[in-house]
Amino acid sequence: MTQTSSENNQPIRKHRRLSIKWKWALGTALGVFILFLAFSGLLYRGFSGVLYNQERNHVSSTLDTVLSRVDNLQGHFNKATVSSALQPSLTQPSGSVSAESKLYQNSLITDLSRDSTTVVVYDANRKQVFSSRDTQITAPEFSSKRTITAKSQGAFDGLVGFSPIYSVDRHKLLGYVQVTNAMGEYKNARSKLIAILTVLIISAVFVAALFGYILSAYLLRPVVALNDTIRAVQSDPQSEERVPVTKRDDELADLGNLFNDMLDQMQRYIDQQQQFVEDVSHELRTPVAVIQGHIEMLQRWGKDDPTVLNESLSAAMQETKRMQSLVAEMLDLTRAEQIEITLNNETTDVKEVVNQVFNDFKMIHPDFTFILDDDVSKPAYAQIYRNHLEQVLIILLDNAVKYSVKRKEIHMSLAEGASTVEIAVQDFGEGLSEENVKRVFNRFYRVDKARSRNKGGNGLGLSIAQRLIEAYHGKISIESALGYGSVFQIVLPLLSEQERQQLDSAKAATAKPKTPAMLPTNLGANQKADDADSTPSAPGVYRAGSPTEHDHES
Incomplete structure (x- = not known):
């Protein structure tokens, strides 16, 4: 329902406010969100760094393994010899225990078995002589130094390790080896981590908001009771409504007790004021009536009789003095009741x-x-x-x-x-x-x-x-x-x-x-x-x- 202004007859919209409970809940949720976001960022960065280093070490170890297998080929560095050196060759019949043990103990096989890892070998003329699977790097960068760099080319986004192959005595260049790692496991682990952290943040924010709302509703119950009491006293100053006394020993309980004391003091002042008016009106009724009676008597016939005139004036003076004394003592009593000892x-x-x-x-x-x-x-x-x-x-x-x-x-x-x-x-x-x-x-x-x-x-x-x-x-x-x-x-x-x-x-x-x-x-x-x-x-x-x-x- 809207109200209208008397000046311009324009409707006045009621201002929609946000209660303290919702402010508390949203504030708590925001604080938890910021805290968890910072914590999640640090956790994500640290965990990603560890996974990235693992992938980089994997590329380096694969390079070392390939080099150890092909650096002794000397003059027989060709497609057949390189493939034989880098592909498993088991003399035992398939399915034998020793064959399977040798297979799983072969570090090269372990490295090449990863779907995200590709090994490509080139001869000294930069012609490809071996590839473990189709490579996504179309133009390798040949270098005389060993390097491991992050590279993004086409659909590939990962690490590229490159190293020249020299003979054992380091006098002859045999070729080049390139190891590419698309880091599929790293990306999957990172995606899972992001999903987990996202769910964790959302859950923490929701729980914090719910807990903050419930906690604020509990803590603000004295404020609600205080508000209800104020409304009751505002509608009826003589109301006996008071803030309920709680056993909680905190600032809100102190506020409620202080407010009750203030209401009691205000009620005493109101009672004193009413009592003062009632008492004065009651006590002054008799002397006023006496004075009025004597004045009326003087007006009728007493002013011509000196005896009656003197008696009436004396009585009126006596009652006036008694009223003066009564008023003075009533003021003294009022000050005593409302005294603030300064x-x-x-x-x-x-x-x-x-x-x-x-x-x-x-x-x-x-x-x-x-x-x-x-x-x-x-x-x-x-x-x-x-x-x-x-x-x-x-x-x-x-x-x-x-x-x-x-x-x-x-x-x-x-x-x-x-x-x-x-x-x-x-x-x-x-x-x-x-x-x-x-x-x-x-x-x-x-x-x-x-x-x-x-x-x-x-x-x-x-x-x-x-x-x-x-x-x-x-x-x-x-x-x-x-x-x-x-x-x-x-x-x-x-x-x-x-x-x-x-x-x-x-x-x-x-x-x-x-x-x-x-x-x-x-x-x-x-x-x-x-x-x-x-x-x-x-x-x-x-x-x-x-x-x-x-x-x-x-």
């Missing part, structure tokens, strides 16, 4: 940060009792950006302060394991049930929504903390008992001294790092809510004074 070379002394945040909260909340159990005697370095670690600790301590109503006591601990550093924050507040513990890190999750709203929480703090810690390959967990409080534990991989030095060296060799996704710039937890909420947060900045959540709201 500060891979950043190292932080966990002991120093824990002590700093601990002392800050002691100063900010003098009505609370803070206890730090520090079992680390030397600096403990982890691969995490300092401000991100501060932000997580602020979230946990803010939550602990917020929900420690009856017993205002908070414990912190710092311990070092074999390859990890562990931080714990314990409060003695309301605690959580086992069911709520499983959901405490979910965004917008609150055990008591009304009470959480009164405390200013949006249910995002613990979600932000979890995303940050996991981004640096750490773990955050909670243990809680309803009515007895909760313990949050952070585990981060501990860097050895050698690893820290390597990271510091890499950091020094790297250009100026990008600004991190979130930076806790202050600990204004005790500042007035009006000041904290009226000042817009910088992009990616988490304010400790803004509402955070404990085990009751994540």
Whole structure:
């Protein structure tokens, strides 16, 4: 089926392409053809050379045999004597064993028995006196030297050996001998060799093409699966279609796994975007409705009543501040979920940060009792950006302060394991049930929504903390008992001294790092809510004074 162009209404022909399997098969066949052609050429040349030398040696040996038979004829060098010397003469009766033995042992008979060999003898006057069979050379080239040359004359194409015949004492020229070899056996062997090599090349090319096609079809199965998956995702971005996982440990398997990871990451981003829109629309519905209600009341009659006017404006301002806080925390959570750790070379002394945040909260909340159990005697370095670690600790301590109503006591601990550093924050507040513990890190999750709203929480703090810690390959967990409080534990991989030095060296060799996704710039937890909420947060900045959540709201 052809398509037409909208501009000139000319039919557009579909470009016929050649699949990789056929390209692979034809490429393999071409490679094998070239290889076998070169090999066959070398083999043919070598084998032909050996056969040619054999034929040349046969001509030379025949010349030697004829010369040995006729060089002692002296003055009797004529047709009768030459024929007698060169033709078999058996005195034994025909069929006797000795006669047959003598016949087969006669080298001259063996040479002359070849159909392609002809012996012609001339006398000193260049007159033919003997011929083993009709010769195809009509004009021999008489020479005083022995020669063996390749010659092509008429139907003859072969070797011609020529030699003068002298008497035994080398004083008298008796005649000439010519040996022609049409090389019939050589040509037949060469033809058979060409046929064999041709069949071999054709067979090898066919087998190579078939094997290449089958092998490419097998090796490219992950690519076919990848193509099918791409088409499925292209038609439906929400599709759960994935490249099948194979046991083959090769580059295509790595490509499939990488593509699956990319699809999973893309799906997470899509889910996060949808979740963000749903959460924001759900959470903003109430404050928007409250503001709208107060404005409508003011429009009807409240603007003439100073009390109602002041109450409505205060409520609207409070809801506006809560929306501002919600939007800021939602942006923080989104950045935490999609964070790309570009500060891979950043190292932080966990002991120093824990002590700093601990002392800050002691100063900010003098009505609370803070206890730090520090079992680390030397600096403990982890691969995490300092401000991100501060932000997580602020979230946990803010939550602990917020929900420690009856017993205002908070414990912190710092311990070092074999390859990890562990931080714990314990409060003695309301605690959580086992069911709520499983959901405490979910965004917008609150055990008591009304009470959480009164405390200013949006249910995002613990979600932000979890995303940050996991981004640096750490773990955050909670243990809680309803009515007895909760313990949050952070585990981060501990860097050895050698690893820290390597990271510091890499950091020094790297250009100026990008600004991190979130930076806790202050600990204004005790500042007035009006000041904290009226000042817009910088992009990616988490304010400790803004509402955070404990085990009751994540």
